[in-house]
Amino acid sequence: MSDAVLATFGLNKAFGALKATDDVSIDLKPGEIHAVIGPNGAGKSTLIAQISGALAPDSGRVTLLGQDITGLSTAERAQAGLGRTFQVSALAMEDTVLENALLGATGALSRAGRLFASLGRDTELQERAAAALQRVGLSDVAGTRCADLSHGQRRQLEVAVALTLRPKAFLMDEPMAGLGADGSKRMTGFLDGLRSEAPILLVEHDMDAVFSLADRISVLVYGKVIATGSVDDIRRSPEVRDAYLGESA
Amino acid sequence: MIAERWLNMGVLLAFLAIPLWALAVDEPFTITLATRAAILALAAVGLNIALGIGGLVSLGHAAFFGLGGYAMGILGFHAQSFTALELGPLTIEGTKSMPVIWAVAVVVSALAAWVIGLLSLRTTGVYFIMITLAFGQMFFYFAISWGAYGGEDGLSIYVRNGFPGLNTLVPIQFFGLVFGILCLALALQARLRLSPFGLALNAARQSPARVEAIGLNPMRLKLVAFVLSGAITGLAGALFADLNRFVSPTMFSWQLSGELIILIIIGGVGRLMGPVIGAALFVALEHWLGGLTDFWHVWLGVVLLGIVLFARGGVVGLLTGKAGPHV
Numbered sequence: 001m002s003d004a005v006l007a008t009f010g011l012n013k014a015f016g017a018l019k020a021t022d023d024v025s026i027d028l029k030p031g032e033i034h035a036v037i038g039p040n041g042a043g044k045s046t047l048i049a050q051i052s053g054a055l056a057p058d059s060g061r062v063t064l065l066g067q068d069i070t071g072l073s074t075a076e077r078a079q080a081g082l083g084r085t086f087q088v089s090a091l092a093m094e095d096t097v098l099e100n101a102l103l104g105a106t107g108a109l110s111r112a113g114r115l116f117a118s119l120g121r122d123t124e125l126q127e128r129a130a131a132a133l134q135r136v137g138l139s140d141v142a143g144t145r146c147a148d149l150s151h152g153q154r155r156q157l158e159v160a161v162a163l164t165l166r167p168k169a170f171l172m173d174e175p176m177a178g179l180g181a182d183g184s185k186r187m188t189g190f191l192d193g194l195r196s197e198a199p200i201l202l203v204e205h206d207m208d209a210v211f212s213l214a215d216r217i218s219v220l221v222y223g224k225v226i227a228t229g230s231v232d233d234i235r236r237s238p239e240v241r242d243a244y245l246g247e248s249a
Numbered sequence: 250m251i252a253e254r255w256l257n258m259g260v261l262l263a264f265l266a267i268p269l270w271a272l273a274v275d276e277p278f279t280i281t282l283a284t285r286a287a288i289l290a291l292a293a294v295g296l297n298i299a300l301g302i303g304g305l306v307s308l309g310h311a312a313f314f315g316l317g318g319y320a321m322g323i324l325g326f327h328a329q330s331f332t333a334l335e336l337g338p339l340t341i342e343g344t345k346s347m348p349v350i351w352a353v354a355v356v357v358s359a360l361a362a363w364v365i366g367l368l369s370l371r372t373t374g375v376y377f378i379m380i381t382l383a384f385g386q387m388f389f390y391f392a393i394s395w396g397a398y399g400g401e402d403g404l405s406i407y408v409r410n411g412f413p414g415l416n417t418l419v420p421i422q423f424f425g426l427v428f429g430i431l432c433l434a435l436a437l438q439a440r441l442r443l444s445p446f447g448l449a450l451n452a453a454r455q456s457p458a459r460v461e462a463i464g465l466n467p468m469r470l471k472l473v474a475f476v477l478s479g480a481i482t483g484l485a486g487a488l489f490a491d492l493n494r495f496v497s498p499t500m501f502s503w504q505l506s507g508e509l510i511i512l513i514i515i516g517g518v519g520r521l522m523g524p525v526i527g528a529a530l531f532v533a534l535e536h537w538l539g540g541l542t543d544f545w546h547v548w549l550g551v552v553l554l555g556i557v558l559f560a561r562g563g564v565v566g567l568l569t570g571k572a573g574p575h576v
Contacts, residue, residue, distance in 0.1 A: 013406040057387060072465070074461040074462065074465075075460075075465055083462075086458065086459075090456045090458045092451065095448075095452065099448060102445075103255065103452050103463060104463045106445040106531065107449070107460075108463065108464065112445055112446055113446065114446055115441055115447075115473070116440045116441060117445060118440075118443060119443050119444055119448055120443065125445065128571060161459070161461075161462075163462065175281055208558040214453060
């Protein structure tokens, strides 16, 4: 556990009588993709919210590079090196693709205090943003308004904005959501190469993607982690089959 | 369709040409009207930073307008009555110097905006509108009951305050001063919009969750914008008081806050020249229609309705063919 980049220890969160997160301890090791799967209502979103800082756990801790970040705000966690993408694209829709990437760079390079400096002349910002767009293959549409992008391009931009942060760990909430077979395959290929840069905690519904990408899988059912293991372990586990795969896969 | 850059330059040139024409044909009242429009435009430029870029629909910006007005009124009052202002251990002399009054107006309204912003930015949407309205009304009723400075009757300042090297009582000179400040404020906003801060603020309006996820605090961005916004509107208030040589609680009235929003909507929300066009149209309508009927606000309402229904980007949006930001 000591070499984990991102880890949770005994996270608990209840909404009234419902235990949405029940003693969840998972960790993310360097260079791996750790997928979290589970049926609808298993508490995946609640878990993500607690790791990203949107929701405070009732008890338990979240650490990033061994440092306790449980008490930090979402913004402070991002500064500490947690790069996240959203299930439903949360982009500045009126702004261009480049402006969205520049926004990420502005956060990453702590430039927001510059009230009257020129964005256009800040070459460090521009380079950081352009590099991220290049990596996800959006350079050609840099000047397009985000609202005019296709759904798939928005998913790519989500990842590009996270890339501008040069995070220590990625937290990705269904990056394949709504992508067609082609788009899904391309995103899978991209994430495959990304893990060497920073490990990815991946919450995903797309089972093909999960099975082809994940180094380890944790299965969440009713707020509890019922199994953690390699793809084969999870495929073979009778508990998992009962709880989850038997119904939907 | 006109490129926004050319439209902006045309608007400023027209704004400058009208009082110069009035000077040539000796119509000082038109110059005063243009000055009034420029001051309202300045107040709305302030609000436009919060409303147009930050998406903060403040129905309490009259608070800053009034604070600027009273900063001028109180300092001017003590100067003309040759009494000092006693604030506990602190004794402040009155002044007739515009730069000093402006500095006080800016600092006081910025501080007020910081406190009001800190409390009201915890809310959004309708609640934000209501809480800013409540703050505005607090100032309004305080001014009404403040007998030392005229209470409900307001406060007359007999001689317009001075600016080094100018005779501010000459209408065109005072207009020039106001117009210069307006241009400075516009330049400031244009720069702000193209800065990393402006980018982040604009994104905080559209997607606060995104801004947090890249490590910025949306509330802090909005607070900075609100303070800047309040400071500019406060400066406009000081100029407005100097234009009328009179300060009264109506400067704090919620109707004034509403008018500032209305003239931004008419001109174009978030557009650089939106407040300028809106203020010019507002003052022109007020003057001409107001001369024909006491109920000119009805026609203002019709114009507003037409804009809201058929031209969401206001006059600027209509002329440039580009929709503005969504607030």
